[in-house]
Amino acid sequence: FPFRLFPLREHGMNWRARPLTCQEIQAFRKSREVMDRFIRAYKLMLGFYGINLVNEETGELERAENWRERFENLNRFSHNNLRITRILKCLGEMGYEDYQVHLVKFFLTETLVEETLPNVKRSALDYFLFTVRSKEKRRELVHYAWQHFKPQSSFVWGPRDKLQKYR
Numbered sequence: 625f626p627f628r629l630f631p632l633r634e635h636g637m638n639w640r641a642r643p644l645t646c647q648e649i650q651a652f653r654k655s656r657e658v659m660d661r662f663i664r665a666y667k668l669m670l671g672f673y674g675i676n677l678v679n680e681e682t683g684e685l686e687r688a689e690n691w692r693e694r695f696e697n698l699n700r701f702s703h704n705n706l707r708i709t710r711i712l713k714c715l716g717e718m719g720y721e722d723y724q725v726h727l728v729k730f731f732l733t734e735t736l737v738e739e740t741l742p743n744v745k746r747s748a749l750d751y752f753l754f755t756v757r758s759k760e761k762r763r764e765l766v767h768y769a770w771q772h773f774k775p776q777s778s779f780v781w782g783p784r785d786k787l788q789k790y791r
Contacts, residue, residue, distance in 0.1 A: 629665050630707075630714035637706070643684065649717055662718055669684035669711060673698060675730065685730045694765035695740050711756035725761045728752045736772035736780055763790070 631644045652658045667677050670685070674694025678684045688694065700705050708731070715723045731752055735745040749769060756762040766782040767790045773779045779787070 629669075630711050632710065632713050632717060634713075644717070653719055657720070666711065666715070666723070669707070673704070673708070683720065683726040685726050686699060691740075693735070699743040700740055701745065702747070705744060705751070709747070709751045709755060713750055716755060716757045721761070723755050725755050725758070726763065728756055728765055731769065732769050732772070736769060736774075753781065
């Protein structure tokens with residue numbers, strides 16, 4: 625069977641690759657070798673997107689030296705957004721929920737605050753945000769997005785009354 629670098633429990637674009645089972649996920653998570661390879665693959669993809677993993681413990685990220693040219697690629701080719709969504713979902717499956725939060729916040733910052741990735745903004749808001757497993761962290765990220773979205777009155781990813789009262 626063909627394998628995926630970031631396997632999921634759902635079918636993807638490759639119809640020959642079969643979805644993961646819960647038992648396979650548990651086995652992967654218990655294997656130090658598999659998890660080390662997973663983090664290496666994650667770092668490889670981040671590098672392709674112009675991002676560095678600064679801290680393997682926390683999942684903290686920063687722009688790589690070549691971020692300008694890599695962001696140009698991200699802005700030009702929207703198929704990357706599907707891959708990023710897949711990576712985010714896989715991070716959650718493999719127990720790296722904190723990594724999810726850092727990657728989503730990175731893209732929210734680059735799209736809404738820095739405005740370096742305008743063509744990634746819709747995917748960040750429509751898909752990336754909602755891959756985050758932790759309801760509390762997802763709420764924090766939605767609030768962060770709302771705070772930086774322009775115009776705020778057009779923000780549709782959360783109820784305005786709750787966003788205004790949040791914390």
